[in-house]
Amino acid sequence: MGKVLEKLQLDSTPINTKGYETLLKLVENTSRDSFDLNYGLFMYNVNAMEQLERMDFAFESLKKKLFGSLHGVLRKELFENSEKLKALQEKSVKQNGALSSPRETVKIR
Numbered sequence: 001m002g003k004v005l006e007k008l009q010l011d012s013t014p015i016n017t018k019g020y021e022t023l024l025k026l027v028e029n030t031s032r033d034s035f036d037l038n039y040g041l042f043m044y045n046v047n048a049m050e051q052l053e054r055m056d057f058a059f060e061s062l063k064k065k066l067f068g069s070l071h072g073v074l075r076k077e078l079f080e081n082s083e084k085l086k087a088l089q090e091k092s093v094k095q096n097g098a099l100s101s102p103r104e105t106v107k108i109r
Contacts, residue, residue: 001055002030003038 005027012024042048 002026002033004055006031 005023010024010027013020016024045051
């Protein structure tokens with residue numbers, strides 16, 4: 001995991017949390033390990049493939065959760081815009097009479 005984090009080139013920031021500081025220390029400690037050590041652990045640890053698969057699953061699970069939340073935000077934005085459009089159309093009808101065609105719409109920016 002340390003080698004993966006090393007690839008991210010993480011830097012200290014003015015707003016580091018304690019957890020982030022611990023993460024930076026982990027990267028510092030593990031980045032000194034040689035690739036040969038990591039390769040040996042991979043080749044001769046019978047659980048290595050399972051661990052890699054579990055890490056991949058965890059990462060994919062997190063991505064799905066994040067994208068799922070994003071979908072909710074986008075849905076809310078679309079719904080709010082739909083409500084604004086409906087209000088504008090109703091206001092236009094009150095001011096100008098009925099819309100000339102059912103396809104006539106008001107653009108919202």
